[in-house]
Amino acid sequence: MRQAIAETDARRLLGGGPVVLVSTSFRGNTNVMPAVFVTPLSFDPPLIGLAVHPSRHTHDMIRASEAFALNIPTRELLHHCMYLGSVSGRDMNKLELTKLPVFRARLVDAPLLEGCVGHIECSVEDAHTMGDHTLFIGKVIAAQVETDAFDGTWRLEDAGLKPLHYLGLNHFAMLEERLEARVPQAEEEASTEEQVGAGAAEAGREARERREREAEEAERAHREGGKEGG
Numbered sequence: 001m002r003q004a005i006a007e008t009d010a011r012r013l014l015g016g017g018p019v020v021l022v023s024t025s026f027r028g029n030t031n032v033m034p035a036v037f038v039t040p041l042s043f044d045p046p047l048i049g050l051a052v053h054p055s056r057h058t059h060d061m062i063r064a065s066e067a068f069a070l071n072i073p074t075r076e077l078l079h080h081c082m083y084l085g086s087v088s089g090r091d092m093n094k095l096e097l098t099k100l101p102v103f104r105a106r107l108v109d110a111p112l113l114e115g116c117v118g119h120i121e122c123s124v125e126d127a128h129t130m131g132d133h134t135l136f137i138g139k140v141i142a143a144q145v146e147t148d149a150f151d152g153t154w155r156l157e158d159a160g161l162k163p164l165h166y167l168g169l170n171h172f173a174m175l176e177e178r179l180e181a182r183v184p185q186a187e188e189e190a191s192t193e194e195q196v197g198a199g200a201a202e203a204g205r206e207a208r209e210r211r212e213r214e215a216e217e218a219e220r221a222h223r224e225g226g227k228e229g230g
Helices: 007-014 057-065 075-084 094-098 186-229
Strands: 020-026 029-035 038-042 047-052 067-073 116-130 133-145 164-168 171-174
Touching (some): 029 094, 075 164, 075 171
Antiparallel strands (some): 164 171
């Protein structure tokens, strides 16, 4: 059974992606905001798209500083992710209010947050209006990750080092395990075809033998019936 949903809720069908905490800094002022409208755009050069609504203070901070940092939180910052998205940096300094520990980034002025397993520093290459959001094109100029959390992909071995994912509304999740897929090799494909072929041949032989038995029984019954009638 299927049900129709609002077109504006279609984005939630793509939910499950990592939430990031976007940190910014300009003229001594800092800010942090959770975001999920984030996506890789290019491999070389490494570009990341970040969509921010113009009403957000982070939007103004990125425009002014032309840089931002993406901090990838763990479950430790679950409740902070909700809170940081419910208040505005125009009204308060969120980092001072929450007392979240931070450390210096390598190349941008934006602070990096402790309690996160990955950090991506970006300079703004371009910006485009996309519907009711601005898509900032960030060029990755530095990145770092917790060694025990990442070895080319997220390891997912330690629950405390798993990235936090956003499902929508006030629901979050963590990935359960890492699975490895393999493309069947030629010999495996041949073996599979042989097995399928052998199985089909066996099924055909059984069906043929069954038809022959049924024909013999039908003929025997016909002969016996003819004798009784004569």
